[in-house]
Amino acid sequence: MIPKLNSIISHAYKEVEYYHRLFDEKGINTEKINTMQAFEQIPFLSRDELQSDESRFIADCCQYFPWNEKLELRRTISSSGHFMKIYWSGGDNGKSTDYFNMFRKDLRNVSPLSKICSFYGTFYIGNKLSEHKDTFLSHDGAHILFSHRGLSSSKISDYLKRMDDFGVNGLYLQPSVAVLLAETIKSENLTVPNTLVYIELTGEFLSDDHRKLIQEVFQVELAYSYNLEEFNTIAYECGHDSLHILENNVVVEVIKDGKSVFDEIGEICITSLTNHAMPLLRVLTGDTGILTEAKCECGATTNTLKLISTHLCNFITTEDGQKISVCVLSSIVEHTNESMQFAIRKFCITQKSSNLIDVEISLKPAFEGWHNSVKREFLKSVKEFRLPEVGWSFTFY
Numbered sequence: 001m002i003p004k005l006n007s008i009i010s011h012a013y014k015e016v017e018y019y020h021r022l023f024d025e026k027g028i029n030t031e032k033i034n035t036m037q038a039f040e041q042i043p044f045l046s047r048d049e050l051q052s053d054e055s056r057f058i059a060d061c062c063q064y065f066p067w068n069e070k071l072e073l074r075r076t077i078s079s080s081g082h083f084m085k086i087y088w089s090g091g092d093n094g095k096s097t098d099y100f101n102m103f104r105k106d107l108r109n110v111s112p113l114s115k116i117c118s119f120y121g122t123f124y125i126g127n128k129l130s131e132h133k134d135t136f137l138s139h140d141g142a143h144i145l146f147s148h149r150g151l152s153s154s155k156i157s158d159y160l161k162r163m164d165d166f167g168v169n170g171l172y173l174q175p176s177v178a179v180l181l182a183e184t185i186k187s188e189n190l191t192v193p194n195t196l197v198y199i200e201l202t203g204e205f206l207s208d209d210h211r212k213l214i215q216e217v218f219q220v221e222l223a224y225s226y227n228l229e230e231f232n233t234i235a236y237e238c239g240h241d242s243l244h245i246l247e248n249n250v251v252v253e254v255i256k257d258g259k260s261v262f263d264e265i266g267e268i269c270i271t272s273l274t275n276h277a278m279p280l281l282r283v284l285t286g287d288t289g290i291l292t293e294a295k296c297e298c299g300a301t302t303n304t305l306k307l308i309s310t311h312l313c314n315f316i317t318t319e320d321g322q323k324i325s326v327c328v329l330s331s332i333v334e335h336t337n338e339s340m341q342f343a344i345r346k347f348c349i350t351q352k353s354s355n356l357i358d359v360e361i362s363l364k365p366a367f368e369g370w371h372n373s374v375k376r377e378f379l380k381s382v383k384e385f386r387l388p389e390v391g392w393s394f395t396f397y
Helices: 002-015 017-026 047-052 090-108 153-166 175-188 208-218 326-339 371-384
Strands: 071-077 083-089 116-120 135-137 143-147 170-173 198-201 221-228 232-237 243-245 250-256 265-272 283-292 304-309 315-317 323-325 344-353 356-363 391-396
Touching: 002 017, 002 265, 047 083, 047 283, 071 326, 083 090, 083 326, 083 344, 090 221, 090 232, 143 153, 153 175, 170 175, 175 198, 175 208, 175 315, 175 323, 175 326, 198 208, 208 221, 232 250, 232 304, 250 283, 315 326, 323 326, 326 344, 326 371, 356 371, 371 391
Parallel strands: 116 143, 116 170, 170 198, 198 221, 356 391
Antiparallel strands: 071 083, 135 143, 221 232, 232 243, 243 304, 250 265, 265 283, 283 304, 315 323, 344 356
């Protein structure tokens, strides 16, 4: 890990103006960062600092034609509600994905599956928001995506039939979507596709109760991965329910009182070893966990991470009892932000009652006069996402 870490740090110093200035100001010599103790000289990077101008973190070698046109733009929302743009090169993203596929194979003997299904809220083609469809099918016919807009019991029933026709053998889902599927299958006495053999959950916290429900209904192998768009897969769960760090892809620290610790609860801090287009060092994620060096029964020698908090697997419940995944609300914010020139800096959505939802929004300084425009666009997105009729209140701060 140390040679890869030293390589990405040297690259960041040479290619990213932010890190060049920072290291010079702090007297950090990249050639001497050859231990984890020396690595801890590098200051933490907060979400606020990263979000203030993401372009400052793009490597100079990727700023100009033709490389700038080959970058993949991702939108991501942190557990603290920060909205950010993250850039990857296709080559680095491919390497990161390959690392994960090999790691998954080693830990669980699971190979990339031939017929995969997942759910989406917003879909991009060529870095641009695509027109909404209920279903997308990949060019190679191996991946089908269903929209989670208006995810009612009748729509779930229809999707299950289409999964069966598709011959799905793997589901990649947020826990909240998996819970909605499981609850509907159970209450409506629906049938799980008989070709399904594996479910992988990511993007939200997976509670013991939700895990139990999903396993009880689907009766297939279930695994969890800790994944953030800035880094791709960070940790993956072995057969003994331990989250193992993907050490080819990231460096994971847990920070307490400003120091890296083991076996104590602290804030999860990540460094990418793979993303050279936008190298990110010691990013404070806002998630919390416990990092341990203890050996796992599975025999893997990598450090393990116990998640304490990340994106919550949560729902809003309408007056008639319909449950809507919070990932739908995040997609509405993403859709709104895309239409409003990325004006939203941070947000928080709270259900006040069965017919009232409060939306708190912080706009970037350049968009302070856009309150009414953002509100109108948000409510327009609510209709496009087919949410039930409820009242919405807005607070801008």
